[in-house]
Amino acid sequence: MWHKIPWEYIPENGNIKKARIAGKIICLIKQEDKLYATAVKCPHAGADLTQGWCDSRYLICPYHRHAFDLQTGRGLPHQGNYINIYPIESRKNGYYIAIKPSLWKRLFP
Numbered sequence: 001m002w003h004k005i006p007w008e009y010i011p012e013n014g015n016i017k018k019a020r021i022a023g024k025i026i027c028l029i030k031q032e033d034k035l036y037a038t039a040v041k042c043p044h045a046g047a048d049l050t051q052g053w054c055d056s057r058y059l060i061c062p063y064h065r066h067a068f069d070l071q072t073g074r075g076l077p078h079q080g081n082y083i084n085i086y087p088i089e090s091r092k093n094g095y096y097i098a099i100k101p102s103l104w105k106r107l108f109p
Ligand code: FES
Pocket: 042, 043, 044, 045, 046, 047, 061, 062, 063, 064, 065, 066
């Protein structure tokens, strides 16, 4: 399901923001004028990825420097981990993010 991202959550180019959209906490990243949305929690030891930074096309975790590809969510090969990536669409009236409803909400709407 697509949800419009409120403008106040859109980070400036090169920055990262935490956003709550459709009940989910999301990490929004603007890198080279493109918006990306990822999970907030690092799969390695749970660090908050919104406290990290970007290096080219990678999001870097602030705790132990694991790097995740902004387009695929894949960690570097030696890491053996990944983060969820959410599809983003740029439309005439703003950015939209695709978030699947939780299993609970699908079972009990
Ligand atoms: S918690 Fe992110 S790399 Fe360790």
